[in-house]
Amino acid sequence: MSELQQPMWYVVHTYSGHENKVKATIEKAVKTRGMEDCITQVVVPTEDVVETTKTGKEKTRQRKVYPSYVLVKMIITDESWYVVRNTKGVTGFVGPGSKPVPLSEDEVKAMGIDLSVPKIATGDIDLEINDTVKIAKGPFSGQIGNVEEINLDTKEIKVCISAFGKETLFSVEFDGIEKI
Known part of the structure; x- marks a missing residue:
């Protein structure tokens, strides 16, 4: 290859x-x-x-x-x-x-496919996979992590944070995060 x-x-x-x-x-x-x-x-x-x-x-x-x-x-x-x-x-x-x-x-x-790298607009925040964000709401408020997945249908983002001594995937709504 x-x-x-x-x-x-x-x-x-x-x-x-x-x-x-x-x-x-x-x-x-x-x-x-x-x-x-x-x-x-x-x-x-x-x-x-x-x-x-x-x-x-x-x-x-x-x-x-x-x-x-x-x-x-x-x-x-x-x-x-x-x-x-x-x-x-x-x-x-x-x-x-x-x-x-x-x-x-x-x-x-x-076919209408955008050839640029996909960038997701989530209200006031523009996010991409691997962006660093801060959890603003919920039990992990204040934690910093990386965006792993963005689901536009459910308006949720999966963020990988360090919790309980290991990397943990955590779902949070769009309005529950702040881009750093």
């Missing part, structure tokens, strides 16, 4: 309705196997859609742009291919036979 090889975007076909589960499972496998250098990003492309309910109210919801597909930015190695291909809910890579075909940069941009 060449040290100079850059991660490319690949399309993975999934069972219908399993896109978010596949994304979460791949991200978990990447963390547990220490493959952050090989598999750098997993995306389920969505768009906001405004719908009118039966009562006449407008409601905004997210809709999958490409149902049954997940985009994975990765360097293809035997191990990375195996991890993605054998994830529960994945039917295979898009490409001839079992050979994944990378998307061009233009194709990725056309």
Whole structure:
């Protein structure tokens, strides 16, 4: 494997309705196997859609742009291919036979994927993974830790703090932290 090889975007076909589960499972496998250098990003492309309910109210919801597909930015190695291909809910890579075909940069941009490093806006605070934060509310108030995970759906951040003599992962709401 060449040290100079850059991660490319690949399309993975999934069972219908399993896109978010596949994304979460791949991200978990990447963390547990220490493959952050090989598999750098997993995306389920969505768009906001405004719908009118039966009562006449407008409601905004997210809709999958490409149902049954997940985009994975990765360097293809035997191990990375195996991890993605054998994830529960994945039917295979898009490409001839079992050979994944990378998307061009233009194709990725056309799909609406931001090619910059993802930065999450959380109200008044802009956060990224590995940012240092201070817990402002709750039993661990005053503790300082690093952001490990950001969940926009539940508006929670998982912060790794030193507690009970070891590193502990702690969930806190967006408004319960201060960026340092």
